[in-house]
Amino acid sequence: xxxxxLVSIILPTHNRSxxxxxxxxxVLSQTFRDFELVVVNDGSTDNTRKxxxxxxxxxxxxxxxxxxxxxxxxxxxxxxxxxxKGKYIARIDDDDRWCDKEKLEKxxxxxxxxxxxxxxxxxxxxxxxxxxxxxxxxxxxxxEHLKNVILLHNPFAHSxxxxxxxxxxxxxxxxxxxxxxxxEDWDLWLRMGKLGxxxxxxxxxxxxxxxxxxKSNFNVxxxxxxNNRLRKKYRNDYPNFWKAYVMGLALYLFSFLPIGESLKPFxxxxxxxxxxxxxxxxxxxNTKKIRNKP
Numbered sequence: 001x002x003x004x005x006l007v008s009i010i011l012p013t014h015n016r017s018x019x020x021x022x023x024x025x026x027v028l029s030q031t032f033r034d035f036e037l038v039v040v041n042d043g044s045t046d047n048t049r050k051x052x053x054x055x056x057x058x059x060x061x062x063x064x065x066x067x068x069x070x071x072x073x074x075x076x077x078x079x080x081x082x083x084x085k086g087k088y089i090a091r092i093d094d095d096d097r098w099c100d101k102e103k104l105e106k107x108x109x110x111x112x113x114x115x116x117x118x119x120x121x122x123x124x125x126x127x128x129x130x131x132x133x134x135x136x137x138x139x140x141x142x143x144e145h146l147k148n149v150i151l152l153h154n155p156f157a158h159s160x161x162x163x164x165x166x167x168x169x170x171x172x173x174x175x176x177x178x179x180x181x182x183x184e185d186w187d188l189w190l191r192m193g194k195l196g197x198x199x200x201x202x203x204x205x206x207x208x209x210x211x212x213x214x215k216s217n218f219n220v221x222x223x224x225x226x227n228n229r230l231r232k233k234y235r236n237d238y239p240n241f242w243k244a245y246v247m248g249l250a251l252y253l254f255s256f257l258p259i260g261e262s263l264k265p266f267x268x269x270x271x272x273x274x275x276x277x278x279x280x281x282x283x284x285x286n287t288k289k290i291r292n293k294p
Contacts, residue, residue: 005061007035007108007162008084012076013094017047019209024055024062026097032104035090037062040080043070074179081168089165096159097207099125106201107162117143118167118196119189121156122205134210143197150193151231151244154186160205161185167195180219181226190234224252 009027013020020039027037039052041064055062065083067076081089088108092098100106100122107120126134139155140146146155171191178184189198228248235241 004085004087005034005036006086007032007088007090007104008081008086008165009035009037009090009092010040010077010080010084011037011092011094012040012042012073012080013044013048013052014042014070014076015044015046015048016094017044017051020048020094021051021055022097023092023094024052026099027092028055028059028062029101030098030104031102032108035061035104036085038080038084039064040076040083041066042072042076043067072176072179074174074176074184077184078173078176081165081173084165087165088162089168090162092159092206095209098159098205099207100203100205103160103205104162106203110199110201111162111164114197114199116197117199118192119156119161119163120199120201121162122160122201122203124157124160125204125207126210127207128210131207136204138202138204139200141200141202143199146198146200147193147238148240150190151234151238151240152247154183154189155198156185156189156200157206157208158185159208163192164196167192170195178226181223183223183226183230186227187230190230190237194237221252221255224248224255228252 011020011023011027024037024039027035039062041049041052043066049064049066052062052064056064065079067079071079077091088111090104090107103122107122110120111117121139123136123138125136128134139157140149149155168188171188173188174184175187176184178187228245231241231244231248235245
């Protein structure tokens with residue numbers, strides 16, 4: 001008799017005792033019940049361990065894996081998936097919230113009915129530290145569209161995805177050499193896309209805390225350089241390499257320009273003309289949804 005859950009949800013955390021409770025609550029409120037929540041505590045020195053233990057005592061599906069030393073995000077992700085018992089892997093970060101109680105049910109139903117798909121995602125609501133909405137967006141939906149633009153942009157929101165564990169294993173897991181770049185998920189999709197199909201639901205699945213991003217020029221430029229290395233690595237697997245590579249180079253050079261945030265919108269129109277619309281379909285409370293074509 002197999003007592004393993006169908007889905008394992010991986011939640012890496014480090015010193016987020018004040019935030020992680022909301023993330024866990026959003027998972028436990030899901031209508032789909034056949035899951036385990038694997039919290040990978042990456043050597044936290046605050047009250048995080050006790051917060052998670054309290055949830056574990058109330059709900060047997062919550063279990064905590066504690067790293068003796070700090071492995072970083074990508075190392076913790078790999079450890080979490082390696083410890084997972086489920087057929088499917090879902091992701092959530094310790095400062096994000098799932099905002100659709102049927103999120104898992106929709107994604108698992110889809111994957112169970114479509115064995116040729118390896119990754120599914122959904123829409124995002126960006127919020128600030130106070131919980132106020134900044135904007136919301138969908139990503140392109142169908143496999144053909146997503147693979148047409150995957151060298152230009154990351155086509156999935158990491159905290160919104162569910163993917164097959166066996167595909168993750170065949171792809172080789174997350175690349176820990178990318179731990180300082182915020183590219184580990186994009187690189188994984190590029191490898192998994194060679195194994196099966198992609199799909200994004202046109203529904204909002206997560207509330208994403210935007211304030212956490214490290215915006216130092218050094219990190220941004222380093223990430224832009226790594227982005228173009230990834231494009232070169234997978235140039236023979238997906239279309240639009242040269243468009244993507246030139247765009248990445250232009251963004252890298254653009255990062256050196258001494259301009260303020262207020263001037264950046266003036267460069268968006270030329271960028272769309274040259275490189276096409278992004279994979280994001282933005283919708284704010286005061287605007288109508290406009291579908292971007294790939």
